[in-house]
């Protein structure tokens with residue numbers, strides 16, 4: 001990954017931060033794109049000093065297509081290219097069907113699905129052959145979760161988008177794949193589930209533990225490397241066997 005320029009959305013914490021750190025370890029230039037400019041700059045600075053790589057922090061709300069265009073333009077102007085785009089930013093606010101209003105539906109779908117589509121559209125305009133796009137989907141794209149119908153729909157849409165985009169982007173030799181994580185311990189899941197609920201999930205996972213951002217980040221590193229040149233349009237489940245039984 002040396003000298004590759006990689007944008008990771010939602011990378012000030014959780015899985016996105018894990019991916020940014022793993023890419024930096026491999027000497028990529030990393031662009032930290034999240035909601036808050038100060039947080040992005042702080043994370044970018046920390047990664048630059050820890051891994052001795054170039055970084056940049058740019059605020060970008062992925063539900064706003066203008067901000068996605070700005071993220072791509074600013075990165076291109078500064079680093080001349082984009083080799084890797086990771087669509088990681090996502091939200092999973094638990095609400096039952098009867099509680100979900102139109103604004104709740106729109107926020108989840110705009111963040112998780114619309115944002116990913118426009119990032120693919122804008123990034124692929126300037127990406128060169130050999131570039132990689134990676135989506136962080138979820139096992140919620142494959143099995144149902146009570147209280148997450150809008151989220152499950154957004155992640156199912158993401159998988160369908162990966163397969164269709166892969167067909168179009170193959171002509172430009174741009175790979176696009178997705179990782180579908182299982183239960184990963186992040187600030188997001190710690191905020192939405194108490195310790196007991198997280199332990200109960202761990203007990204049902206064949207691997208007998210919840211995942212870490214690093215479990216996802218190491219797979220992301222492989223899928224975004226030259227070693228994965230012949231893989232495209234795939235959804236790789238990384239869940240310790242949760243969805244097998």
Ligand SMILES: NC(=O)c1ccc[n+]([C@@H]2O[C@H](COP(=O)([O-])OP(=O)(O)OC[C@H]3O[C@@H](n4cnc5c(N)ncnc54)[C@H](O)[C@@H]3O)[C@@H](O)[C@H]2O)c1
Pocket residue numbers: 009010011012013014015016033034035036060061062063088089090091092111136137138139180181182183184185186187188189
């Ligand atoms: N943690 C899990 O168990 C799990 C499982 C499957 C899939 N995922 C997916 O992984 C991704 C990351 O999840 P996480 O648990 O690390 O989340 P998290 O809540 O811990 O971190 C999310 C990050 O995304 C950013 N973000 C939120 N909304 C944004 C927006 N509109 N624009 C830009 N950035 C935004 C936040 O600032 C933060 O940096 C999500 O797409 C999520 O659906 C997570």
